[in-house]
Amino acid sequence: KAGVTQTPRYLIKTRGQQVTLSCSPISGHRSVSWYQQTPGQGLQFLFEYFSETQRNKGNFPGRFSGRQFSNSRSEMNVSTLELGDSALYLCASSAGTGGTDTQYFGPGTRLTVL
Amino acid sequence: AQSVSQHNHHVILSEAASLELGCNYSYGGTVNLFWYVQYPGQHLQLLLKYFSGDPLVKGIKGFEAEFIKSKFSFNLRKPSVQWSDTAEYFCAVNAGGSYIPTFGRGTSLIVHP
Numbered sequence: 001k002a003g004v005t006q007t008p009r010y011l012i013k014t015r016g017q018q019v020t021l022s023c024s025p026i027s028g029h030r031s032v033s034w035y036q037q038t039p040g041q042g043l044q045f046l047f048e049y050f051s052e053t054q055r056n057k058g059n060f061p062g063r064f065s066g067r068q069f070s071n072s073r074s075e076m077n078v079s080t081l082e083l084g085d086s087a088l089y090l091c092a093s094s095a096g097t098g099g100t101d102t103q104y105f106g107p108g109t110r111l112t113v114l
Numbered sequence: 115a116q117s118v119s120q121h122n123h124h125v126i127l128s129e130a131a132s133l134e135l136g137c138n139y140s141y142g143g144t145v146n147l148f149w150y151v152q153y154p155g156q157h158l159q160l161l162l163k164y165f166s167g168d169p170l171v172k173g174i175k176g177f178e179a180e181f182i183k184s185k186f187s188f189n190l191r192k193p194s195v196q197w198s199d200t201a202e203y204f205c206a207v208n209a210g211g212s213y214i215p216t217f218g219r220g221t222s223l224i225v226h227p
Binding site for chain 1: 150158159165204218220
């Protein structure tokens with residue numbers, strides 16, 4: 001099976017701009033989660049989508065949003081970028097059927113905000 | 115809300131040394147527990163997980179972890195580390211029927227040859 005893919009791998013933006021990141025889950029997985037990884041904070045959960053609906057949400061401002069398409073692909077959008085948004089954004093897919101599910105992670109998108 | 119603590123942020127060992135990485139969580143009910151590893155330049159991947167049964171769980175590459183309910187702990191161990199174990203290790207906990215694991219901040223392990 002092909003793994004989780006994320007595009008683009010690297011992005012450089014300036015403050016105030018917006019950005020869209022894309023994630024393609026493992027075939028058959030219906031749950032896609034997004035995480036922000038930084039050296040000081042570790043992995044922080046942004047949100048999870050299951051069957052095109054946001055099922056869980058972390059404690060991030062409304063500038064962070066996402067969506068999921070009928071083929072389970074997901075996009076994450078960050079508007080009005082701030083310097084503190086510089087991070088590695090990870091996408092993970094799973095079957096989404098329960099708490100014992102393994103999360104399968106993509107390689108991440110490295111976002112740098114200047 | 116549950117929280118996950120990894121007490122060792124940086125660990126440096128020589129090859130063949132024994133490893134134990136601590137993980138504690140704060141939730142009194144049923145939990146599902148995971149250790150993930152991120153090798154340099156690679157994706158985060160599952161090392162092992164526990165959700166029921168024998169509290170001593172074996173994972174890939176010789177790693178094991180023991181769930182001690184009374185201590186709210188799920189420590190990762192390996193009797194003899196190798197240089198290739200250099201990586202970042204994350205403990206994660208699903209609690210209370212949640213679909214989403216809460217991750218610890220990670221432990222960076224460096225193994226010197």
